[in-house]
Amino acid sequence: MSGETQTGNMSAQRLKALRSLMASQPTPLAAYIIPTADAHNSEYIAAADARRAWLSGFTGSAGTALVSSRALMWTDGRYYTQFARQTDAAVWTLMRQSLPDTPTMDKWITANLKKGSVVGVDPRTISREEWTPLQASLAQAKIKLVAVQKNLVDEARSVMGEKLPPRPCNEVVPLPVEYTGKPAGQKIKELREKMIEKKAEALVITALDEVAYTLNLRGSDIEYNPVFFSYLLITQAKVVLFWANGHLPPTVVDHLKGEGAEVEGRAYDEILNYLIEQAKNLSRTGDGDHSIWLSSDASEAVHRAASGEGVIEKPLNLISEVSPVALAKLVKNEVELEGFRKCHIKDGVAVVRFLRWLHEQISAGNNVTEIQAADKLLEFRKEEKDFMGPSFETIPGAGENGAIIHYSPSREGEQRVIKPDDVFLLDSGGQYKDGTTDITRTRYMGAPDKIPGPFKAAFTRVLRGQAALGSALFPKGVKGNVLDSLARRPLWEVGMDYAHGTGHGVGHCLNVHEGPAGVSWRPYPHDPGLAPGQVLSNEPGYYKVGEYGIRHEDLVEIVAITKDSDHPKAANLLDDYDGRGVLGFSTLTMVPHHRICIAVDLLDDFELAYINGYHQRVLRTLEPVLQQRGLVEDLDWLKAECAPITRE
Numbered sequence: 001m002s003g004e005t006q007t008g009n010m011s012a013q014r015l016k017a018l019r020s021l022m023a024s025q026p027t028p029l030a031a032y033i034i035p036t037a038d039a040h041n042s043e044y045i046a047a048a049d050a051r052r053a054w055l056s057g058f059t060g061s062a063g064t065a066l067v068s069s070r071a072l073m074w075t076d077g078r079y080y081t082q083f084a085r086q087t088d089a090a091v092w093t094l095m096r097q098s099l100p101d102t103p104t105m106d107k108w109i110t111a112n113l114k115k116g117s118v119v120g121v122d123p124r125t126i127s128r129e130e131w132t133p134l135q136a137s138l139a140q141a142k143i144k145l146v147a148v149q150k151n152l153v154d155e156a157r158s159v160m161g162e163k164l165p166p167r168p169c170n171e172v173v174p175l176p177v178e179y180t181g182k183p184a185g186q187k188i189k190e191l192r193e194k195m196i197e198k199k200a201e202a203l204v205i206t207a208l209d210e211v212a213y214t215l216n217l218r219g220s221d222i223e224y225n226p227v228f229f230s231y232l233l234i235t236q237a238k239v240v241l242f243w244a245n246g247h248l249p250p251t252v253v254d255h256l257k258g259e260g261a262e263v264e265g266r267a268y269d270e271i272l273n274y275l276i277e278q279a280k281n282l283s284r285t286g287d288g289d290h291s292i293w294l295s296s297d298a299s300e301a302v303h304r305a306a307s308g309e310g311v312i313e314k315p316l317n318l319i320s321e322v323s324p325v326a327l328a329k330l331v332k333n334e335v336e337l338e339g340f341r342k343c344h345i346k347d348g349v350a351v352v353r354f355l356r357w358l359h360e361q362i363s364a365g366n367n368v369t370e371i372q373a374a375d376k377l378l379e380f381r382k383e384e385k386d387f388m389g390p391s392f393e394t395i396p397g398a399g400e401n402g403a404i405i406h407y408s409p410s411r412e413g414e415q416r417v418i419k420p421d422d423v424f425l426l427d428s429g430g431q432y433k434d435g436t437t438d439i440t441r442t443r444y445m446g447a448p449d450k451i452p453g454p455f456k457a458a459f460t461r462v463l464r465g466q467a468a469l470g471s472a473l474f475p476k477g478v479k480g481n482v483l484d485s486l487a488r489r490p491l492w493e494v495g496m497d498y499a500h501g502t503g504h505g506v507g508h509c510l511n512v513h514e515g516p517a518g519v520s521w522r523p524y525p526h527d528p529g530l531a532p533g534q535v536l537s538n539e540p541g542y543y544k545v546g547e548y549g550i551r552h553e554d555l556v557e558i559v560a561i562t563k564d565s566d567h568p569k570a571a572n573l574l575d576d577y578d579g580r581g582v583l584g585f586s587t588l589t590m591v592p593h594h595r596i597c598i599a600v601d602l603l604d605d606f607e608l609a610y611i612n613g614y615h616q617r618v619l620r621t622l623e624p625v626l627q628q629r630g631l632v633e634d635l636d637w638l639k640a641e642c643a644p645i646t647r648e
Helices: 003-023 051-056 077-086 105-112 128-140 152-159 184-198 208-215 250-258 268-283 300-307 324-330 334-363 370-382 399-403 453-470 480-492 605-628 632-641
Strands: 031-034 064-067 071-075 093-096 118-121 144-147 202-205 230-235 239-243 264-266 291-295 317-321 387-390 395-398 423-428 430-432 439-444 503-505 514-519 535-538 541-544 548-551 554-561 582-587
Touching: 003 031, 003 051, 003 064, 003 152, 031 051, 051 064, 051 152, 064 105, 071 077, 071 105, 077 093, 105 128, 128 144, 128 300, 144 300, 184 202, 184 208, 184 230, 184 291, 184 324, 202 208, 202 300, 208 230, 208 324, 230 268, 239 268, 264 268, 268 300, 291 300, 300 317, 324 514, 334 370, 334 430, 334 439, 334 554, 334 605, 334 632, 370 387, 370 395, 370 423, 395 399, 399 423, 399 541, 399 548, 423 548, 439 453, 439 548, 453 480, 453 535, 453 541, 453 548, 453 554, 453 582, 453 605, 480 514, 514 535, 535 582, 605 632
Parallel strands: 031 118, 071 093, 118 144, 202 291, 239 264, 291 317
Antiparallel strands: 031 064, 064 071, 202 230, 230 239, 387 430, 395 423, 423 439, 503 514, 503 535, 535 554, 541 548, 554 582
16 A cells, blocks of 8 residues: 555545544534644744644645535645645645635635535634634634534544643743843833833733743743743733743743843743733722733734633633734834854854765765755754754755755654755754844756756846845835845746745744745735834745756845945935834845856846845855964855856
8 A cells, every 4th residue: 555545444444533523513513724833923833832744634734625525725836746645636736825716715615515504713823913814704604613513523533532741841941131132020021011102011921932022031842943832921911831830940030030030930831821810800890990911923822812702791802913013113223233143153153064975975976865955954053152953844955855945854764865956945044042044045966968958047037036126225114025026026037937926034043034024026924114223035936846946045235325325326315214214134044055056147237236146245245254263175165156157
């Protein structure tokens, strides 16, 4: 029996167990929704929360499953190829949400379920922002959305005799102010001032990276993300951290006190009951008209508990909007920004050393698998100061695997060897105490005269798009989606495109994907507008399924620009957008592009100068570091890679 058939049979058995539980509910469910997110709306999740992956086999980081008499999966263009590989088409149907003709989940439900049907979801796994419009849409079709308190996928696992993965509870460690630039006590003080402005009795912080940021603490409960399972409640009188069993280690207590923060510890599982009791107590004080502030990304369960819905006669007011912590950490302070610059130099050294090693191995005829390449890159990064681990699972896509946008090679079974005629797409990053990196470079592993013309042209068009965005000037406060088409234009001109956004925010020693700002064809719903101090990615791409993938990714810092700034377009400025202020990008990533893959005849003079200027900056930045460390061969390789590109 093939592995695919086994996977299909297992998925079918799991769906059968789930459907049986759906039918046995007090009010039988016609459909059940399984989001990817955990109780904190995390993008990347722990094994304990990987319910959708367990049910379907699809491990992509984005996607929502709907199980009725059919099993459907909504996900975007980053995952179409991966979905086809990991799931059984006889069991699961892909709903390609990037395509305009694909119905949204609510439209599919209203078109396919009968009036009076009931749809269930675990309220801990869906945000209030998702719940409210879905409930309203279904209600119009006389279909009811209900909160199912016990997660039915967890129940199905138990029915099938499987033990649920334990929730991680790893060590929590302080991140000193020399890296964060602002003590926890100051952050809490600023949040309390905002609470007074909002007339909020309490602020509930539910996103894991926001808790870590506020308290200047880091953890390892979710792989690649230095966060820990927790909630944080702030009032004018106290700060309560819901974590583990509630006992805070002496190192954490001393750290918080040293940064002017008195924090009470409570057990992680107490959060909902605590919020309900708080709501009861507040309802008895004054006129009972009190407000609780929390993110609209917080779960439906937290919203209900915070307001006292179903418990008190008049629920408390909820200020449900973008989190003030999300807005605060979006704009990095000068210490954080300097850390970003420094960690990208270290990361550049590691990636340059790796690329030289890889090309030498392939040229010498040695077999190197994708997994071995990822492991070797990790070895180089581990040599750098303050390195904490990868910022996400390395994507080492050789040949056809590079076209899988979020490719993840398996360590089991036969390993894909990187061949001399392969295009190799390497997307990787590091977590450092002073910042987070995320870089993609696309390399051709063979001789220059063997490079296929169509690939070379596509490589260059993607690079032109990256240069167009990287050199753009724009008014302060514009939304990131305004800039997206700049990166796509060189591809659009010839009917090509890519099925992902162009840029995402990046946390400081936190999640490599950070909102609420970004650059995408779809607007970020809470984008406050671009401002100096934000760090984003710049990553256009092109993917030819079955052959290769191309992506050029840098991280960029948003900087204020004047006519005297060191920016390739600064000298042309005639005004500052009527006083709004001019912004641009400064590239943080320090790794050259593969110059032999660049079709010079497709570049205009500005683009050629821009690429050469970037390469000279990379060499100027990394050369003294490589010299000091005696890495002569790496420096020689870098000099050749950064040599000026000229027209024939």
